[in-house]
Amino acid sequence: QKEVEQNSGPLSVPEGAIASLNCTYSDRGSQSFFWYRQYSGKSPELIMSIYSNGDKEDGRFTAQLNKASQYVSLLIRDSQPSDSATYLCAVRGGSYIPTFGRGTSLIVHP
Amino acid sequence: KAGVTQTPRYLIKTRGQQVTLSCSPISGHRSVSWYQQTPGQGLQFLFEYFSETQRNKGNFPGRFSGRQFSNSRSEMNVSTLELGDSALYLCASSLGGHNEKLFFGSGTQLSVL
Numbered sequence: 001q002k003e004v005e006q007n008s009g010p011l012s013v014p015e016g017a018i019a020s021l022n023c024t025y026s027d028r029g030s031q032s033f034f035w036y037r038q039y040s041g042k043s044p045e046l047i048m049s050i051y052s053n054g055d056k057e058d059g060r061f062t063a064q065l066n067k068a069s070q071y072v073s074l075l076i077r078d079s080q081p082s083d084s085a086t087y088l089c090a091v092r093g094g095s096y097i098p099t100f101g102r103g104t105s106l107i108v109h110p
Numbered sequence: 111k112a113g114v115t116q117t118p119r120y121l122i123k124t125r126g127q128q129v130t131l132s133c134s135p136i137s138g139h140r141s142v143s144w145y146q147q148t149p150g151q152g153l154q155f156l157f158e159y160f161s162e163t164q165r166n167k168g169n170f171p172g173r174f175s176g177r178q179f180s181n182s183r184s185e186m187n188v189s190t191l192e193l194g195d196s197a198l199y200l201c202a203s204s205l206g207g208h209n210e211k212l213f214f215g216s217g218t219q220l221s222v223l
Contacts, residue, residue: 032209043214044153045198051209088153092209097143097166102152 005100019076023089034090114215127188135203142184
């Protein structure tokens with residue numbers, strides 16, 4: 001069974017710090033990787049997608065992928081209180097449907 | 111461009127009843143997938159429709175069913191509701207390719223009493 005593991009948290013960081021969110025997956029055939037942000041009571045919103053090994057940067061967000069270690073991470077630089085949310089890691093292999101982790105709760109305190 | 115639209119936003123039903131949820135995808139998106147989200151289980155895949163055909167199905171009982179219309183709009187039906195069906199039901203649309211990103215609707219919060 002394909003699994004995606006995330007630390008449930010909460011991860012608490014001070015405003016302005018770097019938040020590091022991690023995700024591991026079991027399916028070595030996984031091809032695409034996504035990070036979604038979900039505010040309480042809202043639906044998931046896509047933040048980043050990454051398909052090849054290395055780093056991908058978009059503004060304050062950097063996704064990192066290491067397929068050999070089956071590991072994907074999301075770094076949030078200059079964290080803001082508005083970044084406080086649950087972050088879901090999703091991994092897609094040969095099928096059309098991604099498998100989601102249960103999410104990591106991030107709290108950015110002023 | 112309009113986003114994914116789900117209706118209704120909230121539903122309260124009693125055990126044994128049935129319910130139908132609706133999802134209108136982003137214009138041009140041909141894939142609609144449905145998810146159940148609960149605090150204990152996270153986001154769980156129900157099924158996916160592409161061009162009016164069910165392309166994938168998750169591990170849910172047959173009480174959960176769906177369909178997709180020619181305009182890509184999709185409906186999900188749950189029959190003989192149980193208390194454990196109380197959850198946030200999310201639909202997501204995409205263009206339909208292997209690596210396509212999912213765009214979620216606001217969800218339908220279903221409470222079964």
